Amino acid sequence: MTSVEQRPLTALTSSHVGRSGSVAWMTLPALAVFVLFGLLPLLGVLGLSFTRWDGLGAIHAAGASNWRTVLSDPGLPHALWVTFLVMLLSWAVQTPAALLLGVFMAGHQRYRALLAVFYFIPLLLSSAAIAITYKALLDPNFGLGAGLHLSLLTQDWLGRPALALGVIVFVVSWQFIPFHSLIYQGAVRQIPASMYEAAALDGAGRVRTFFYITLPQLKYTVITSSTLMVVGSLTFFDLIFVLTAGGPGDATRVLALDMYIRGFQANLMGPASVIAVILVLVGLALALLLRRLGGSTTASQMEGA
Amino acid sequence: MATTLSPRTETPTQPTARKPGRRGRRLERRNWLGSVMGWFWLAVVVIPLYWIVVTSFKEQSDYFAQNPLAPPQQWTxxxxxxxxESDFPRYFLNSVVVAAGTTVPAVLVAFMAAYAIVRGAGSRLLAVVNGLFMMGLAIPLQAAIIPIYLLIIKLHLYDSLAAIVLPSIAFAIPLSVLVLANFVRDVPRDLFESMRVDGAGEWTMLWRLAFPLTRPALVTVSIYTGLTVWNGFLLPLILTQSPDKRTLPLALWTFQGQYSVNVPAVLASVVLTTLPIVVLYAVGRRQLVGGLSAGFSK
Known part of the structure; x- marks a missing residue:
């Protein structure tokens, strides 16, 4: 998103300009597939939000009626609220943990590298597999708690609204903390050693060094990682769908799930498209907001965001 | 964070003045909180994984009778x-077809596009094309799924593996182009010039020069794409319906729906579907971890 401006100006030599025609066609295959199955659908969803379609039959124009229906539906603010809660809580849990783990992993000791090998395993599993595992593990009758006879663990984890939300935040953290700590690890290793030496000479302790050197140096990394977390949290679908299916009731019905349920279970593609458009707008707004927060220099740090 | 750290703030760090050892070692030795977190997180990660593996070898009757964290009395x-027997070999094959069918073409066309964008820098047209791809990074798959569904129906591809492959390629392209372009940019200009003097065209330079020199990036991008598609759930869920078109994540979900009470069997399905990736992880850990952080490596 941000690296458009990054093209080195040095490449603008005269010999290249003349040749651009001879290479431009090489973008065609990628462009064709991307436009057809990526860009076109994005525009299409806006179009479909003004139609009536049940997913099977003919598509009819419907004017702004879907928008009126969805915007006046109390389900929308609820879904937005749940999405926001999942976003905020998973950010609040993941950021400090990933930061701490990243600093830990940045150490060059052997055992830390070994521990890191294990940390990454959750990243390899599909969200479906993770959700299925935790569903079994937390089952009040057949799960880990029941087997260990620990009443603390034998709760109806997925049957009570607050608990179910907590479980989702935990499982998301379990899955994604390693990814973010990997980002932090790389950033911590790039902090110049001289800064730490200076701090040590000044007699700064570990904690002060962390708050006065490590943390400020990681500012842009925190913004990058937070952007990925926040925007990424809008798209949690597999995990929540398999784990709770939005339940109990609609307690964990986030926007993406709300869209699926309206579209593919209730066969109301028009209103579902409205939700999809809202999803895109919220995502863009958050990405821009976080970019603004980071100031103009973040462009190079946000590569891949 | 602030609250967890505060106890440390209060205890003054005494050894600083006394022991002027090497900076790195000293700092790291005193990182108590980090160490506690490190070991704690190991437990958080490993206990569920251990439970999955151990349970998958237990008999269902054993599972209820004994401590869930104890190894099986009777391995089975x-x-x-x-x-x-529940058709998982077929689902496995479907996943392989979808992952390979997405990764190979996606990475190849993205590589060509990345090459053109770097070599044709300065062209207004290519800048626009690049801008389109970068915009693609911001498109969530969920938001586009309804029109994709419509498109797939119109193309008469519904309920086929191609229905999963085509959108997967499209959504793999933006990040692949971004990462690969960064690496093609690092190929020294002199090499292009000398090949051009020898009469090589862009097409030859693409495959003979840029391709071998960006191989590590190509591997990284392939792994990232392959893993994403292997674990993908939404596209198979929406674009297929017959059981023989299921990919592994979808099969896992339906399997659990069928055997939810048989926890050991459900966990065996999790182990079995994850095994190929874990093996891959054991073989090429560095590339895989690099692949997971694709886009941040530079």
Whole structure:
């Protein structure tokens, strides 16, 4: 998103300009597939939000009626609220943990590298597999708690609204903390050693060094990682769908799930498209907001965001 | 964070003045909180994984009778047999076809596009094309799924593996182009010039020069794409319906729906579907971890 401006100006030599025609066609295959199955659908969803379609039959124009229906539906603010809660809580849990783990992993000791090998395993599993595992593990009758006879663990984890939300935040953290700590690890290793030496000479302790050197140096990394977390949290679908299916009731019905349920279970593609458009707008707004927060220099740090 | 750290803030760090050892070692030795977190997180990650593996070898009756964290009294492969007999080899094959069918073309066309964008820098047209791809990074798959569904129906591809492959390629392209372009940019200009003097065209330079020199990036991008598609759930869920078109994540979900009470069997299915990736992880850990952080490596 941000690296458009990054093209080195040095490449603008005269010999290249003349040749651009001879290479431009090489973008065609990628462009064709991307436009057809990526860009076109994005525009299409806006179009479909003004139609009536049940997913099977003919598509009819419907004017702004879907928008009126969805915007006046109390389900929308609820879904937005749940999405926001999942976003905020998973950010609040993941950021400090990933930061701490990243600093830990940045150490060059052997055992830390070994521990890191294990940390990454959750990243390899599909969200479906993770959700299925935790569903079994937390089952009040057949799960880990029941087997260990620990009443603390034998709760109806997925049957009570607050608990179910907590479980989702935990499982998301379990899955994604390693990814973010990997980002932090790389950033911590790039902090110049001289800064730490200076701090040590000044007699700064570990904690002060962390708050006065490590943390400020990681500012842009925190913004990058937070952007990925926040925007990424809008798209949690597999995990929540398999784990709770939005339940109990609609307690964990986030926007993406709300869209699926309206579209593919209730066969109301028009209103579902409205939700999809809202999803895109919220995502863009958050990405821009976080970019603004980071100031103009973040462009190079946000590569891949 | 602030609250967890505050106890440390209060204890003054005494050894600083006394022991002027090497900076790195001293700092790291005193990182108590980090160490506690490190070991704690190991437990958080490993205990569920251990539980999955151990349970998958237990008989269902054993599972209820004994401590869930104890190793099985009677090791059994029955659960795995049940999973294999439930058509998982077929789902496995589907996943392989979808992952390979997406990764190879996606990475190749993205590489060509990345090459053109770097070599044709300065062209207004290519800048626009690049801008389109970068915009693609911001498109969530969920938001585009309804029109994709419509498109797939119109193309008469519904309920086929191609229905999963085509959108997967499209959504793999933006990040692949971004990462690969960064690496093609690092190929020294002189090499291009000398090949051009020897009469090589862009097409030759693309495959003979840029391709071998960006191989590490190509591997990284392939792994990232392959893993994303292998684990993908939404596209198979929406674009297929017959059981023989299921990919592994979807099969896992339906399998659990069928055997939810048989926890050992469900966990055996999780182990079996994850095994190929774990093996891959054991073989090429560095590339895989690099692939997971694709886009941040530079």
């Amino acid at each position: 492969l029955d659960n795995y047999r049940l999973v294999v």
